[in-house]
Amino acid sequence: MNETSHGTVISTPCYGHYFDQWRAACTVPWQAYTQHDFVTGLADGRLPRAAFLHYLRQDYIFLTHFSRAWALAIVKSDNLEEMKAASATVHALIHDEMQLHVRICAAEGISEQELSTTREAPQNIAYTRYVLEAGYSGDFLDLLAALAPCVMGYGEIGARLAASKPAADYGDWINTYASDEYQALCRDVGLLIDNAITTQLGTTAEATPRWHALCDRFRTATELEVAFWQMGLKG
Numbered sequence: 001m002n003e004t005s006h007g008t009v010i011s012t013p014c015y016g017h018y019f020d021q022w023r024a025a026c027t028v029p030w031q032a033y034t035q036h037d038f039v040t041g042l043a044d045g046r047l048p049r050a051a052f053l054h055y056l057r058q059d060y061i062f063l064t065h066f067s068r069a070w071a072l073a074i075v076k077s078d079n080l081e082e083m084k085a086a087s088a089t090v091h092a093l094i095h096d097e098m099q100l101h102v103r104i105c106a107a108e109g110i111s112e113q114e115l116s117t118t119r120e121a122p123q124n125i126a127y128t129r130y131v132l133e134a135g136y137s138g139d140f141l142d143l144l145a146a147l148a149p150c151v152m153g154y155g156e157i158g159a160r161l162a163a164s165k166p167a168a169d170y171g172d173w174i175n176t177y178a179s180d181e182y183q184a185l186c187r188d189v190g191l192l193i194d195n196a197i198t199t200q201l202g203t204t205a206e207a208t209p210r211w212h213a214l215c216d217r218f219r220t221a222t223e224l225e226v227a228f229w230q231m232g233l234k235g
């Protein structure tokens with residue numbers, strides 16, 4: 001549960017059982033990520049426009065690599081259900097989420113050509129290559145643990161900000177992640193994680209030797225999200 005500046009209590013959306021377990025195992029970095037100053041600035045409109053645009057340009061590149069990482073999840077899938085869920089996420093990233101970036105930047109006079117030639121910040125390289133590497137050297141679960149903080153973290157942030165009467169400045173961004181479509185995507189990914197863990201690790205996954213390694217991957221990706229916001233703020 002979270003309390004907004006208006007005193008309204010908002011419950012955190014529930015995306016899945018094992019996602020909840022992973023998040024509960026790293027509450028400190030998870031808070032640093034979902035309640036970062038960048039996020040507060042999006043809500044109250046105090047985030048400088050230049051920092052937002054710098055972040056968006058980096059995030060456009062981030063999303064191209066992130067789409068590749070989800071495509072790798074198709075490769076690492078065990079069955080058609082997993083392939084369907086991973087390919088739906090690839091589609092949502094490329095066709096829906098990246099359009100937000102293209103739209104906002106176009107309104108600011110930044111073309112898609114310019115977006116695609118953005119030079120990657122080291123924090124961007126660190127995060128995207130960490131996730132891709134989790135998939136290259138690990139299995140489907142390693143990859144999902146590294147992918148989850150990104151998808152669900154933004155879902156949680158979007159839902160919380162939209163319910164907190166945010167300033168209008170970053171409404172388009174907030175509404176994208178608070179939208180029914182994005183929230184449904186988070187639940188689908190939550191279900192994908194629950195089914196894959198149960199299939200591979202059984203019903204007492206927390207007691208298996210793999211468990212801590214998966215929690216560590218989730219934590220590292222969460223820490224890399226914090227560094228990504230920080231990179232954005234320094235614009």
Ligand SMILES: Cc1ncc(CO)c(N)n1
Binds near residue numbers: 059097150154225228
């Ligand atoms: C850095 C980052 N994390 C998560 C998301 C959500 O897809 C995003 N667009 N960018």
